Amino acid sequence: MAAESLVIFLLIGAVAGWLAGVIVRGYGIGLIGNIVVGVIGSLVGGWLFGRFHLIHGGGLLGDVIGATLGAVILLFLIRLVRRRTVFQRVFNRRI
Numbered sequence: 703m704a705a706e707s708l709v710i711f712l713l714i715g716a717v718a719g720w721l722a723g724v725i726v727r728g729y730g731i732g733l734i735g736n737i738v739v740g741v742i743g744s745l746v747g748g749w750l751f752g753r754f755h756l757i758h759g760g761g762l763l764g765d766v767i768g769a770t771l772g773a774v775i776l777l778f779l780i781r782l783v784r785r786r787t788v789f790q791r792v793f794n795r796r797i
Contacts, residue, residue: 714765715740721766722773726781739773747772 719736722743731739747768751757 710762711741712737714762714769715744717766718743718769718773721770722777725770725774726777739776740769743771743773743776744769745772746776750775 715737716733717740719731719738719740722739723731723736744765747770750772751768
């Protein structure tokens, strides 16, 4: 992978992570966190769109849309897991 491609990949990840944090409120995780969430979201979004044979557009905008949707799904799943563990902690204290 060329240096230019890597920079573009990281920028798309940062934008997608930031947009997902705005959509799923309550997740302000900084630049590095946004990049990580965006890159993982890009993998999730690419896999889901390919699995269901959906086309989300081409070019840079299509990549950002796919990565953002994947990152939103990732943050939603993280929120579900965190709520479940908090619920289990509260539930175990009451027993």
